[in-house]
Amino acid sequence: LKDPIKKMSKSETNPNGVISLFDSPEMVTKKIMGATTDSENLVYFDEENKPGISNLLNIASVISKRTTEDIANEYKTAGYGNFKKYVASLTSQMISDIQEKYNHIISSGKLEEILNNFSDARIAVVGDVMLDDYIFGSVDRISPEAPVPVVNVKKETFVLGGAANVLNNLNSLNAKVFAFGVIGNDDNGKRFLNVLEEKSIHTDGIIIDEKRPT
Numbered sequence: 201l202k203d204p205i206k207k208m209s210k211s212e213t214n215p216n217g218v219i220s221l222f223d224s225p226e227m228v229t230k231k232i233m234g235a236t237t238d239s240e241n242l243v244y245f246d247e248e249n250k251p252g253i254s255n256l257l258n259i260a261s262v263i264s265k266r267t268t269e270d271i272a273n274e275y276k277t278a279g280y281g282n283f284k285k286y287v288a289s290l291t292s293q294m295i296s297d298i299q300e301k302y303n304h305i306i307s308s309g310k311l312e313e314i315l316n317n318f319s320d321a322r323i324a325v326v327g328d329v330m331l332d333d334y335i336f337g338s339v340d341r342i343s344p345e346a347p348v349p350v351v352n353v354k355k356e357t358f359v360l361g362g363a364a365n366v367l368n369n370l371n372s373l374n375a376k377v378f379a380f381g382v383i384g385n386d387d388n389g390k391r392f393l394n395v396l397e398e399k400s401i402h403t404d405g406i407i408i409d410e411k412r413p414t
Contacts, residue, residue, distance in 0.1 A: 201235040204251040222299070225292035232256070232288035233281075243275040243283050253280075256287045263290045318373040324405070325370065327363025329381035331392045331414055334359060358391050371399050380405035388414035 202217035216231055223231070237252040245268045247254045257268040264271070275283040305311050334357045339349040360368045363381060370377045379401055383389040385408050392414055396403050 201231055201255070204236055204255040219291065219295065221295060221302075223295060225296055228292040228295055229288040232291060233284050235284065237280050237284075241280055242277065243280070244272045245269065253283075256284065260287045260290055263294050315373060318370075318375045321370075321375040322378070323370055323375050324378045324380060325363055325367050326380040326405075327366070329364040329367075329379065329383060329392065329406070330360070330362035331364070331388050331395070332359045332361035333357075333388075358388075358395065360392075360395060364392070364396075367396070367401055368399065371401055376402075378402040378405055382407045382409050382412065384408070384413040385410050386414055 201219070202214050216234060219228055219231055235252060235256060237256075238250055240250070243253055243257070244250070245254050245257050254268075257271055260266070260271050261268045271286075275286065335351065335353055336355040336357075337351040337353040339351055341350050342348065343350050359365075364379070367377050367379050379396060383392055383406060389408060393403055393406065396406075
């Protein structure tokens, strides 16, 4: 909302630039009304020249299931204030509906029932399995050969990634999980299989391909 040309990110540092599913209706309205726009005061869709207004039109279109053109025609000369009030009304109502459903599920005990039933579930996961490699260390200098830091490695960990992360999450919920994917015949492939076996995840569906890396 504050930087409409920025791609969606989970690491947004400005809390006023994003809307949380736990924001109050008042907070949602405040954030929408404070969204970055331009000075033309005409509502129409133009992502290059009017990214702020176009972003708000996209939000309103998704929630209302109306086209951006239809909304723009209605609010083109109504002023940014009135247009933002419309978007804020739609958004705050949607967030309120989500919160109402969330609170109902939490208070009903349904979520706990679903989680407890995972131990009876047998789930197959098919997809691109990966092994994420995390290297931890300190940096004391920059390489003289290129402008990159020289890392003194202190620890290295391997974590299931891609579809394998789904495997890991389901396994943590005590489901019986069956993995289906392709890995290479290399050290990372062996590490990958070891991690799965340590977690008692079935690996019969893992194919080892001699021509590809893990």
